[in-house]
Amino acid sequence: MLHLRLIVPADRTDEVVRTVEQTVGTTHLAVVPGAARDPAGDLVLCDVAREAGDDLIAALRTMGIDETGSIAVENIDLSLSRRADRAEENAPGEGADAVLWEQLADATHEESTLSVTYIAFLSLATMIAACGVVLDNAILIVGAMAVGPEFGPLAGFCTALVRRAPKLAWRSFTALIVGFAVAMAVTVVFSLFMDATGLFTEAKLDADRPNTGFIYAPDWFSFVVAVLAGAAGMLSLTSAKSGALVGVAISVTTVPAAANAAVALSYGDVQQTWGSTEQLLLNLLGIVVAGTLTLLIQKFLWAWQRERTVRKSA
Structure with missing residues (x-):
């Protein structure tokens, strides 16, 4: 209720x-x-x-x-x-299947606004992930993915596409592009500082990394996971089950990919930089596609379900 x-x-x-x-x-x-x-x-x-x-x-x-x-x-x-x-x-219909479009638009509007807090969280998450990729530490990678706030603008962009809201789409797109650009720039500086102190080395980045090597080697599994996570995330938002968003956050490698690209860039490793950037873009694309399709399917099914309920009661 x-x-x-x-x-x-x-x-x-x-x-x-x-x-x-x-x-x-x-x-x-x-x-x-x-x-x-x-x-x-x-x-x-x-x-x-x-x-x-x-x-x-x-x-x-x-x-x-x-x-x-x-x-x-x-x-x-x-x-x-x-x-x-x-x-x-x-x-008519089931409460669990209902989508409160005004509530969703309001929530995504707030989460997709480019702010100092949003950039700070994304930058901190990217720096944590940078430590994870250099140390090949899966725990740090998972922690960084949980901290990253990038799903908010992604959800906002999906909502804007379905509701045909250009202002929300532009705000969300700006938050994504500017946010990741700033976070990666900050992480490059962080990586250079860590290298100067001897905590980061190029040898560690180029070493065999069984736990984090997939971050700069995108494949179809990366896209499939991003699609599944995008659908789960949007369902979580529309059904008010926000606890599932944590699982969504640690399912996709957007933040780790941005971090690996930034660290590789600081060492001039073009191959890893490009591979990580591909991973980042592939994840963003998969989430947007899945999130938008999920909202469209929910909209159609909800209309069908309500019409069916009304016919039964008539």
Whole structure:
């Protein structure tokens, strides 16, 4: 279930209440007249089944409530109410399959913004991965992949393609390109410093690395894993199962590939630099393709499922 907290201009309250009441899957409707001060208006509260939430939010935005008032949405972890159970039963479709497009767009908008924090996390992850590739340490590689925040812009780009949102697409693309460029530049400087202190050596980079050698030798398995991870990541976002994102992060070698390319570049190793860059681009492509297709399939299946449910109830 979702909990909606609406601030509504007093002259629009009756219209909003009718919209909520006419939406199948809503319950626990409450109106507190004159409770809001900034902006001034009435406070309208209601619960809605997740599978009906997207329609209700879209209807409220069409009415302009997000501009004249506000729409706040929260996930309800526990709701002990027979009315809530009945609302979920009446709502078409299954809550686990529902995609809240407004929530997804908002989440990916925040995660795909180029910021100092985003660049810092990506740079730190790349430097950790640089230590991992030089030492051929798989634990450091896994840790670096978990720290890397690059899935946010990738998810934003996929969402933008499906929703045809050029601004979000450009913001996500910029965050990816600028973020990796800065992270790799910082890692090159870091690698030169580590070499000057004797902690990094070219011999270690060129040595046989059974645990991390695959990073600069891309193949079809790299693309297949990226596709699977992209699909899993997008499902995790749309189903609000964020715990799965950790597994997605440590499934693809975007950050380690960027790190290996940066270290190899600092030593002038063109072969490893190019191979690692191919690995990076292949992973990014696989995630974008899979993420976009996953959203399109979810959109189609959700529409089909709802239509089927409505036909059965008719």
